[in-house]
Every structure is written in C-alpha cells, then in structure tokens.
Amino acid sequence: MRLLTKLAERLARRHAEDLYRQRIELATPQGPVVATAAGARVNFCANDYLGLAADPRLAEAMARGVSRYGVGAGASHLVAGHMTVHRELEERLAEFTGAPRALLFSSGYMANLGLVTALAGRHTLVVADRLNHASLVDAGILSRARVRRYRHGDAADAERRLGDTGDDTGDDTGDDTGGEAMIVTDSVFSMDGHVAPLPELDALAARRGAMLVVDDAHGFGVLGDGRGARRHFNLSDGAVMMGTLGKACGVYGAFVAAGETVIEALIQFARPYIYTTALPPAVAAAALAAVDIVEREGWRRQRLAYLVARFRRRARAAGISLVASETPIQPVVVGDSAAALEVSQKLDRVGFLVAAIRPPTVPRGSARLRVTLSAAHDERQVDALVDALAEVLNGVAAPERAHG
Numbered sequence: 001m002r003l004l005t006k007l008a009e010r011l012a013r014r015h016a017e018d019l020y021r022q023r024i025e026l027a028t029p030q031g032p033v034v035a036t037a038a039g040a041r042v043n044f045c046a047n048d049y050l051g052l053a054a055d056p057r058l059a060e061a062m063a064r065g066v067s068r069y070g071v072g073a074g075a076s077h078l079v080a081g082h083m084t085v086h087r088e089l090e091e092r093l094a095e096f097t098g099a100p101r102a103l104l105f106s107s108g109y110m111a112n113l114g115l116v117t118a119l120a121g122r123h124t125l126v127v128a129d130r131l132n133h134a135s136l137v138d139a140g141i142l143s144r145a146r147v148r149r150y151r152h153g154d155a156a157d158a159e160r161r162l163g164d165t166g167d168d169t170g171d172d173t174g175d176d177t178g179g180e181a182m183i184v185t186d187s188v189f190s191m192d193g194h195v196a197p198l199p200e201l202d203a204l205a206a207r208r209g210a211m212l213v214v215d216d217a218h219g220f221g222v223l224g225d226g227r228g229a230r231r232h233f234n235l236s237d238g239a240v241m242m243g244t245l246g247k248a249c250g251v252y253g254a255f256v257a258a259g260e261t262v263i264e265a266l267i268q269f270a271r272p273y274i275y276t277t278a279l280p281p282a283v284a285a286a287a288l289a290a291v292d293i294v295e296r297e298g299w300r301r302q303r304l305a306y307l308v309a310r311f312r313r314r315a316r317a318a319g320i321s322l323v324a325s326e327t328p329i330q331p332v333v334v335g336d337s338a339a340a341l342e343v344s345q346k347l348d349r350v351g352f353l354v355a356a357i358r359p360p361t362v363p364r365g366s367a368r369l370r371v372t373l374s375a376a377h378d379e380r381q382v383d384a385l386v387d388a389l390a391e392v393l394n395g396v397a398a399p400e401r402a403h404g
Contacts, residue, residue, distance in 0.1 A: 018338040019358050029054035030250075032376045034353070041353045042381050044371050049222050049328045050300040051376030052250030052293060058286045065285025073278035077104075078267070081278035089284045090255070092291055097220075097241060098231040099257035103266050104284070106276050108217045108244040109135040111254040113142060114270030115213060115242060116184065119262065120145040124180040127161045129153065129196065131189050133215055134361075140184070155200035158183060162208050181210035187229040187241075188218035191362050191370060193325025195219075198233045205238070212239045221248025222328065226294045226301060230257060249290040253279045300375040304328055307373050311382050318390040323368075330371040331357070332389065339396055340367035346392045352385055 014020045024045075027035040030053035034043045052058060065085060075081035086104055093102035105111035116139035120126055124145040128136060131152045140147040150157040162181055183205050185196045198214065205212040216229045220243035224232035230241040240258040245251045256266060266273055294300075308328055315322055315330075323331045334340040337358040344356035347369075358367040369389070373382070 018341050019360075024353065032374060032378070032381060036353070038348065039351075041348065041351055042377075042385065043353045044373070044377075044385060045353045045355045046374065047218065047247040047372060048250055048374050048376070049218075049248045049304060049372070050250065050294065050297075051374050052248070052290055052300075055250060055290075055293070057293065058250060058289050061289035062282045062286040065282030069281035069285070071282065072280055075278065076274065076276055077278045078274055083278070083281045083284075085281045085284045085288065086278060089288050089291075092288055093243070093255050094257060096291055096295065097228045097243070097257040099241065100237075100259050101263040102255045102257045103263050103273070104279055105254045105256065105273060106279055107252075108215070108242065108246070108254040110272035110276065111242045111244075111256055112136050112215060113139045114266060114272040115240065115256055116140060116145075116182070117143045117271065118266050118269040119211065119213075119240075120180070120182050122146075124182055125162065126182045126184055127158050127210070128184040129158075129186065129189075131192065131194075132184060132186055133190060133217070136184055136186070136215055145182070152189075153194055153197055155197045155204055158201060159204050159208070162204070162210065179209070181208060182213055183210050184213045185215070186218070187214050187216040187223070188327050188329065190218050190329065191357055191368070192323055192331060193327040193329030194323075195223075195327065198229055198235060202233070202235045202239055206236055212236075214239060214241045216241050217244040217247060217254075218327070218329065220244065221294045222301065222304070225298065228257070245287045245290065249287060249294060251287045251290050252283050253287060303375040304373060307375070307377055307379070307382055310379065311371070311373060311386065314383060314386045315389070318386055320386070320389055320393065328373045330373065332369040332371065332393075334367055334369065334393075334396075335365055337367040340369060342396050343369055343389075343392050346396065347388055350388050350392075352388055354385070354389075 024036055030046055030048050032043055034041055069083055073081035090102045090104055112135035120143040122144040126140050126145040126147045128149050129152055130149045148161040150161045183201055188195055202212050214229050220228040223229060228241055228243050230239055240262055242256050245253040311330060340356040344354055347354050355370045357370045
C-alpha cells in the first residue's frame with residue numbers, strides 16, 4: 001500500500017533527523033517527583049504550575065461529583081449533557097475572569113478551533129503572532145479566513161499587517177475581507193515563556209475595529225492574581241479569552257470568557273462545542289474546587305515566582321544562557337536537535353525529566369530544553385537541576401546564546 005510506504009518513510013526521516021517523539025510513562029500522580037520505568041525522577045516537564053494536579057481536595061471534589069452526577073455527561077451540551085455543575089463552573093469562571101459569560105469546552109485545542117472557526121470566515125482578516133500555538137494555526141486554516149502573521153510579540157508589525165491589503169505577504173488564504181478583522185495571540189507563549197504585548201494589541205484592536213482573541217492557556221492561574229490575561233491586563237470588554245483548566249488548575253478542560261454575543265455565537269456555530277460530548281461532570285466539579293484554590297491561595301503564585309527568580313539567578317551564575325522569560329516556562333536554547341535530545345537523555349540518567357523540544361514544534365535551529373517550574377518544587381530540586389544542566393551542557397555542546 002503506497003500510503004503506508006510513505007508513512008514509513010516519513011517516520012524514518014523523523015528518526016534520522018533526531019525529531020522522533022516518544023512518550024514517557026508515569027506510574028505515579030503528577031508532581032515534582034514522579035516514577036518512570038527507569039526509576040524516580042524530578043519532574044521539570046509538566047505544566048502543573050501551581051502544584052494542584054494531585055491535590056487531595058480536587059480528588060475529593062471529583063469523587064463527590066461522581067457520586068452526584070456519575071462518570072460521563074452522556075451527551076453534548078446541546079442535547080442532554082449540560083448539567084448543573086457545568087453551569088456553576090461557567091458562572092464561576094465568568095466571575096473570576098471578569099467576563100460577562102464563560103463557555104466550557106473539552107480541551108484548549110478544541111476551544112481554539114471552535115472559537116476562531118465560529119467567529120471568522122472567508123471575509124475575515126486574521127492577524128496572528130508567528131509563534132502562536134498549533135491550535136490557533138490550525139483554526140486559522142480551517143476558518144478559511146485570510147491569515148497574515150506578524151513578527152513575534154511585535155504590535156507595530158501587527159498593525160502593519162492589518163493595514164496592508166496587498167497579496168505579497170506569503171501568508172494569505174481566502175478572499176478579500178470586507179472590513180472584518182481579528183487579532184489572535186497567545187498570552188504566554190508555551191515554548192518561549194514570553195508574554196505578549198496585550199495592552200498594545202488591545203489598543204490596536206480598539207483603534208481598528210478588530211476583535212482581540214487571546215489564548216491564555218499558560219497565563220490563566222499564573223499571571224497576576226491568577227484571574228487570567230483579561231483581568232490582569234485590564235483588557236477591553238470586547239477582548240475574548242480562552243483559558244485551560246489542565247495547567248495551573250491541575251484538572252482538565254477549557255473555557256472561553258467573553259461577552260454575550262460571542263458566547264451565544266459559539267453555542268450556535270462552534271462545531272467542536274456542538275458535536276462533542278460535554279466535559280465529564282465530575283471533572284467540572286474538581287475544576288470548581290480548583291478555581292477556589294487558585295483564588296484563595298495566592299502564596300502558590302508567590303512561591304512559583306520565587307522559584308523562577310532563583311532558577312534564573314543560579315543559571316546565570318552557572319553560565320547557562322536563558323531566554324528572556326519571567327514565567328514558569330524557562331527554555332534553554334541548544335540549537336541542534338541531536339544535541340538537545342542528548343542533553344535531555346543525560347539529564348534523565350542523573351534523575352531529571354526535562355523535555356527536549358525540537359522542530360516542528362519550534363523553528364529549525366532552535367531546539368531547546370524546556371524547563372517548567374511548579375510551586376510544588378523545592379529549592380534543593382531547583383538548585384540540583386541547575387548544577388546538572390551546567391555539567392551536562394558543558395559536556396555536550398555550548399548552548400546557542402540567547403538574550404536573558
């Protein structure tokens with residue numbers, strides 16, 4: 001079969017280029033120390049930023065949810081799967097983020113696909129950051145909108161893309177726009193840790209009559225007081241925010257926080273919402289408990305910020321070049337994919353899980369170690385990681401110099 005032959009060739013190329021992805025199986029709950037087939041490892045891979053993924057209070061809330069609602073929702077929200085706990089969680093998320101309404105989705109990927117494809121079409125100009133998450137890239141393609149990408153984190157270039165009506169950008173798809181425009185960006189970029197210039201983009205959207213859509217997957221629960229980019233940056237009422245419940249909240253699922261018209265449009269037109277079984281109600285019950293903890297226990301964000309600063313200070317002292325990031329995402333750019341993979345494997349052998357991120361997830365020549373910190377880590381673990389990184393990097397390859 002020709003298709004299988006072609007797939008086998010593609011897989012072989014991935015192997016040959018040191019780009020082959022493999023899963024790591026954990027035999028314990030998510031946390032700062034996990035058990036793998038090779039033994040215990042200090043975990044610097046997860047997005048469990050506030051250390052809630054294994055919190056017993058969330059497990060108890062989920063158990064109560066199972067007792068009351070059962071295991072599965074049994075249907076989509078628009079058929080018979082929308083339960084009281086779903087409504088309660090949506091109302092809580094709207095209040096917490098400062099939005100008029102919120103709408104639950106089964107995952108962040110599905111939320112972004114539904115959001116962009118429901119609100120944009122072939123008469124819409126979508127202006128997107130070049131380093132946006134893959135879900136936003138796919139959403140732009142599926143929407144059939146005209147997509148123009150601006151330089152990463154550059155609001156001035158975003159404005160130029162909004163104003164340029166020519167067809168020479170190399171990013172355009174679809175027909176002329178007729179005045180509809182959408183600016184789409186991550187809040188915290190998942191592979192770099194950079195924070196988008198959201199106040200500037202919000203002002204640009206207001207000036208040009210565009211809709212600002214923010215993927216806040218890595219900001220919700222972490223930025224400011226944890227309420228997300230919409231409230232942290234005091235974005236205008238027209239800003240639309242997607243947040244996830246599986247990172248800082250430690251559970252699963254996602255939501256869109258926005259005004260009445262946007263939420264109603266998503267209910268009517270977002271195919272990933274309409275045609276998907278609703279989030280398990282017990283998961284929604286656990287997420288409700290998680291939002292309360294995120295709001296109440298600000299010390300978790302303070303602890304996280306302290307560990308981030310400690311890691312950066314000690315890494316610089318050890319001669320490790322870091323990307324400019326004050327978030328829990330701390331990339332160490334190596335450059336070469338094989339070298340990044342070797343560093344990750346050597347760290348694993350001395351007891352640390354640190355992901356090697358390689359193309360196509362990041363641009364070619366920018367393979368990196370993606371260190372992610374959690375409030376559940378302690379100082380000794382952070383210090384030991386820096387020592388191991390310095391030793392392993394010196395023995396493999398000098399990391400590509402980056403601004404830090």
